Amino acid sequence: MMAAKLxxxxxxxxxxxxxxxxxxxxxxxxxxxxxxxxVLVGKDEASKVYVSHKKKACEYIGIHSLSYEMxxxxxxxxxxxxxxxxxxxxxxxxxxxxLPLPKGIDEQKVIKAIDPSKDVDGFHPESVGALSIGQxxxxxxxxxGIIELLKRSNIDIEGKECVVIGRSNIVGKPMGMxxxxxxxxxxxxxxxxxxxxxxxxxxDILVAAIGKPKFVTKxxxxxxxxxxxxxxxxxxxxxxxxxxxxDVVEHVSAITPVPGGVGPMTIAMLMSNxxxxxxxxx
Amino acid sequence: MMAAKLxxxxxxxxxxxxxxxxxxxxxxxxxxxxxxxxVLVGKDEASKVYVSHKKKACEYIGIHSLSYEMxxxxxxxxxxxxxxxxxxxxxxxxxxxxLPLPKGIDEQKVIKAIDPSKDVDGFHPESVGALSIGQxxxxxxxxxGIIELLKRSNIDIEGKECVVIGRSNIVGKPMGMxxxxxxxxxxxxxxxxxxxxxxxxxxDILVAAIGKPKFVTKxxxxxxxxxxxxxxxxxxxxxxxxxxxxDVVEHVSAITPVPGGVGPMTIAMLMSNxxxxxxxxx
Numbered sequence: 001m002m003a004a005k006l007x008x009x010x011x012x013x014x015x016x017x018x019x020x021x022x023x024x025x026x027x028x029x030x031x032x033x034x035x036x037x038x039v040l041v042g043k044d045e046a047s048k049v050y051v052s053h054k055k056k057a058c059e060y061i062g063i064h065s066l067s068y069e070m071x072x073x074x075x076x077x078x079x080x081x082x083x084x085x086x087x088x089x090x091x092x093x094x095x096x097x098x099l100p101l102p103k104g105i106d107e108q109k110v111i112k113a114i115d116p117s118k119d120v121d122g123f124h125p126e127s128v129g130a131l132s133i134g135q136x137x138x139x140x141x142x143x144x145g146i147i148e149l150l151k152r153s154n155i156d157i158e159g160k161e162c163v164v165i166g167r168s169n170i171v172g173k174p175m176g177m178x179x180x181x182x183x184x185x186x187x188x189x190x191x192x193x194x195x196x197x198x199x200x201x202x203x204d205i206l207v208a209a210i211g212k213p214k215f216v217t218k219x220x221x222x223x224x225x226x227x228x229x230x231x232x233x234x235x236x237x238x239x240x241x242x243x244x245x246x247d248v249v250e251h252v253s254a255i256t257p258v259p260g261g262v263g264p265m266t267i268a269m270l271m272s273n274x275x276x277x278x279x280x281x282x
Numbered sequence: 283m284m285a286a287k288l289x290x291x292x293x294x295x296x297x298x299x300x301x302x303x304x305x306x307x308x309x310x311x312x313x314x315x316x317x318x319x320x321v322l323v324g325k326d327e328a329s330k331v332y333v334s335h336k337k338k339a340c341e342y343i344g345i346h347s348l349s350y351e352m353x354x355x356x357x358x359x360x361x362x363x364x365x366x367x368x369x370x371x372x373x374x375x376x377x378x379x380x381l382p383l384p385k386g387i388d389e390q391k392v393i394k395a396i397d398p399s400k401d402v403d404g405f406h407p408e409s410v411g412a413l414s415i416g417q418x419x420x421x422x423x424x425x426x427g428i429i430e431l432l433k434r435s436n437i438d439i440e441g442k443e444c445v446v447i448g449r450s451n452i453v454g455k456p457m458g459m460x461x462x463x464x465x466x467x468x469x470x471x472x473x474x475x476x477x478x479x480x481x482x483x484x485x486d487i488l489v490a491a492i493g494k495p496k497f498v499t500k501x502x503x504x505x506x507x508x509x510x511x512x513x514x515x516x517x518x519x520x521x522x523x524x525x526x527x528x529d530v531v532e533h534v535s536a537i538t539p540v541p542g543g544v545g546p547m548t549i550a551m552l553m554s555n556x557x558x559x560x561x562x563x564x
Contacts, residue, residue, distance in 0.1 A: 125411030125414075125417060128411030128415055129406070129408055129410030132410050134451070137407070159475065173414050173415070176470075183472075183474040185470070185474075185475040187468065188462055189467045190467070192440055193441065194441045
């Protein structure tokens with residue numbers, strides 16, 4: 001039995017927030033108040049909760065947040081007009097449109113309307129491309145947070161076999177690009193992968209972003225691997241991830257718990273993107 | 283000994299050009315003449331040769347090409363002004379700025395100035411990002427050509443272990459994204475990869491884009507693999523690729539020769555992008 005190191009996302013995200021507080025104070029000394037515009041369309045309950053968490057984080061760090069709550073009946077053109085207005089506002093540094101949007105609004109069109117220099121979610125195709133070709137741009141918050149978890153836990157990525165399960169636009173693909181940027185040897189696998197266990201067992205660093213509760217058991221994991229669990233599910237009233245934590249924990253060198261692993265990092269990195277944007281745009 | 287199938291890039295690229303001829307004729311019937319603006323700055327001899335090949339291909343297919351030859355002393359702002367002008371010209375469907383540019387001109391700034399809807403090289407960050415997230419956009423010609431080589435040789439990609447050696451912006455990274463889009467399990471490895479041979483030997487489809495002559499020998503290749511050679515070098519007066527063809531050929535199921543493999547596909551796909559652009563922009 002191995003003593004797996006628990007990667008404490010709660011502590012690391014708090015450390016980051018404290019650092020950001022300092023940066024915000026410096027910006028305010030220069031007369032710049034980092035400002036995030038948060039756009040919520042419709043009445044999705046989960047979205048409301050996410051938005052309130054994001055605004056609370058802003059408040060804690062000292063980022064000014066502007067709320068735009070629009071009705072379920074908002075038309076695409078109205079939303080695009082708002083985004084255009086926010087793009088042109090010099091005192092807005094970040095624009096966040098909470099997804100999903102109501103039916104009848106083309107999400108991709110809305111994302112593409114956001115000025116890439118204010119795209120703190122990192123979802124604009126130009127942001128995605130900038131990450132790939134090594135240019136300045138915002139990085140999707142969850143994979144960006146995972147890189148921070150690894151670095152701040154002193155886990156080397158360079159030369160390591162990194163395997164990502166899942167190829168979503170928000171996690172899997174940008175995760176692969178980030179691990180590659182850190183000089184990992186990167187494999188992306190997915191539902192069409194044959195012998196998935198054979199592939200994941202090669203991983204020194206395994207990132208599970210599949211969306212299936214407790215999918216990754218010890219048969220998927222090499223002894224001593226580092227396991228990062230992106231999933232979050234509620235099963236029988238309890239939270240769990242894509243990884244069967246209890247089954248895997250004795251075999252790995254480090255692992256993120258659910259909750260308290262990757263989850264808290266996403267908002268911390270959103271805050272970090274907002275502060276970066278204020279530093280760049282002034 | 284295995285009878286390796288030779289993947290004939292010359293024939294396949296000619297097939298594509300013939301198909302494009304037909305499409306161009308259709309467009310002309312509708313009053314649309316696909317038009318490519320080719321911008322050459324300075325006096326790099328290799329660039330001149332590439333540009334002349336591209337213009338010749340245009341002529342063959344029926345694409346109208348416009349030449350903009352600018353002196354070595356051209357300033358960045360002059361070049362950006364030209365691009366802006368071409369962006370606004372309704373009868374220009376594609377803009378190609380031949381790289382490299384003279385010192386003092388920021389290549390990335392120039393690439394980013396091209397309207398993504400006319401970016402037939404697929405180098406704009408928005409094009410790169412669109413490929414990653416599955417949106418409409420132009421795909422970098424060399425990796426795009428490799429996908430065509432595989433498809434037209436009836437080589438399945440879905441579920442296959444695809445390994446790309448090299449992570450350049452122009453080949454390695456978009457190649458990975460394209461193979462992923464085709465449902466391959468994709469690994470990107472590079473100079474910092476440990477045990478490179480172990481990684482490449484997993485490949486059902488191996489793409490070599492390293493830039494070192496005859497680097498890939500049979501020790502890197504699984505028996506029966508498909509090997510795609512992106513390199514082109516002149517060694518002792520003879521052309522060769524990144525793969526040691528003679529050493530590998532008896533062990534693989536299919537392989538691209540150098541010359542006559544990947545090379546001819548790049549221009550064919552550039553032409554294909556121009557025609558696609560004319561179809562879209564009208």
